[in-house]
Amino acid sequence: MSIPIGPSGKTERAGGGRATGSKSSEWASWILIGLAVAAVVVLAVSLTTSAGQSNDAGETNTATSAAAVAAVDGETMTFEVDVQGMLFVPNRVEVPAGTELILEVTNSDSMQHDLQIRDAETGLIRPGETVTLEAGVFTESVQGTCTVAGHEAMGMTFDVVVTDAGGENAPAGADALTNPLAHVPTLAERTVDHEGFEPFDPVLPPAPTGTVHEHEWTITEEIRQIAPGHEQVVWLFDGQAPGPTLRGAVGDTFRITLHNEGTMDHSVDFHAGEVNPDEHMAQIPVGESLTYEFVAHRSGIWMYHCATLPMSLHIANGMVGAVVIDPPADSDEALSDVDEEYLLVAHEMFLGDPDVGADAQRVSDGQYDLTGFNWYPNQYNLAPLEHRVGDTVRMWLMNVGPDNPLSFHVVGESFDTVWSEGDYLIRDAGQKGTGSQAVSLLAAQGGFVEFTFDEPGTYVFVNHQMTDAEKGQRGSIVVTE
Ligand SMILES: [Cu+2]
CATH class of the missing domain: 2.60.40.420 (Cupredoxins -  blue copper proteins)
Incomplete structure (x- = not known):
């Protein structure tokens, strides 16, 4: 096709x-x-x-x-x-x-x-x-x-x-050579506006009030458009891929009850919690539920994912998300004020049969077709972010893989602040005359970057693992006066 x-x-x-x-x-x-x-x-x-x-x-x-x-x-x-x-x-x-x-x-x-x-x-x-x-x-x-x-x-x-x-x-x-299961839309096809595309909102809201965060999520397997002209079944936490973002503060309790309404075992592993895996990450049989409770002792951005084997397949089919834990506001680690916060979940994409989804063998062989931020290739080229000159933004990044590294770069910008896996790599670097061009995150690693728009223009963000940018990990920020 x-x-x-x-x-x-x-x-x-x-x-x-x-x-x-x-x-x-x-x-x-x-x-x-x-x-x-x-x-x-x-x-x-x-x-x-x-x-x-x-x-x-x-x-x-x-x-x-x-x-x-x-x-x-x-x-x-x-x-x-x-x-x-x-x-x-x-x-x-x-x-x-x-x-x-x-x-x-x-x-x-x-x-x-x-x-x-x-x-x-x-x-x-x-x-x-x-x-x-x-x-x-x-x-x-x-x-x-x-x-x-x-x-x-x-x-x-x-x-x-x-x-x-x-x-x-x-x-x-070329499809028969690259993927016998599905037509893989080319870059040209991916950057043309098309029917049925709805951008995933990348804005990360502040943490809700309260110290106990209680949610009920159903796990489902549903057909969605995941690339232009291509629908396939995806496996979803609470109806979405990536799953809902949880946000709270150090010391908060998270209590998530999962109901498995899919057709196979699923489960969940919250990296933000330090818990007994045997109990918390147990398989949830079809039709059954499990409550996963953890206290967030450490700030940062943490992956969560289905922990059912093969995990690569459950991740590739969409069962991933992020937990953001804010450091105490009065600590040395406190987040600075910014004009907007975003969250980009980076991942590979495996196109398959509409009723099957990602093909287990292709996932196992690393034969991904596309890449994306927030489960759609090039989606922020189609729906660019918008800012004014002088705005400072914080972009939280969570690389969920399943395998590939992310080298996050914004064309035309340098990062003043880079935080990765538990610590600031640089902070307010512009005042010292230094900066960062790209932050590297392997699978399951997270962080954030901060930068300020000094001039109007279109700032393209990419995975500077360049062929992965060309497969879909690209987006635009349009900055006006
Ligand atoms: Cu699963």
Whole structure:
């Protein structure tokens, strides 16, 4: 499966007995539709541009859709294709078998691209130029690509789908090689606005009042959209992945009652508690409950996760969360005042069958497809955080893995304060003329960073394990005057 960007060519075969007049009026209506879509595109692009999603890799992501204007001449069909960022727009056309395909490819991006389909290639197209690609006659579906190094992997593919070829119509993509269970959305597909996406609120509220925190959570297994165009079952604490964030102070009591409404044993391990594992981390059979109580003796950010074997699989399916314990306000460890606090849970993502979820063998082999913050790849590119110049933020980070390290970096910023696993690594470093560019957290480690926005702009945060950033651990903070 691929996610089409923009409508496929809506064309009628010529020579099908259609009168010229009716054909031109039909084309007139398609042109009108095209203009309407173009107007929406202009709006979408201007909105997106104001979010300015440039990043470390230098690409600009545009959430767009555009009409493919096609011309039909006997067995020949002509489509206009635009290059916008790392996208062909549209990125898919449908043609009847035997069609000779011609593409008018315009490069609207700021860097050079090309398009190769079978033996036909445009050669490098400079920004602003249009090249006509005579792609030949198609009797079966084929995928074309931009051949510039790395661009195919970033999502620059172009599907020619032959509609009456018989059999399976989906063009042979790379999926069969990378994941036979699910289509893995490319970066291009992940940074286009899409239906059904609801950002997970990254804001971390202050701790509720009171010293006893009592909650009842049900454990369920439910189908959710976890990446653009892909739904699969996820295993959830209290209906969400990551699970609810608990927050309190040193000395507080946490009493969590879990009801297992799933289809298998589940359990929980709160790293914030020092308890007898045999009793607290016992398996909770289907239909049964367990109350897990602990007193938080130590401040910091602590992982919790399902502790049922294989734990990698239960973590990969979403059974993770964080507990934040504030240090005493009158202590040397006290948190400073900031304008906003966020919590990002970093993780790998394993796409699988919708009814199965993450595949146990692929998890065991470390064959993850994507990465994310708060259980969705690139979600804060789609829904950027917003700030004003002068704001100081604290970003709490919890790397839940199951395996990969997080090297958290914000493009254009240095960290004044970094706290990791029980202590400040640096604090108010700007006053001393030092700072930190990235904080490293292995699986199950947590911390926070603090930084201040001195200038307006779009600040992209990434896992600077760069290929993991390219798999989804990226987001944007838009700072205005
Ligand atoms: Cu579990």
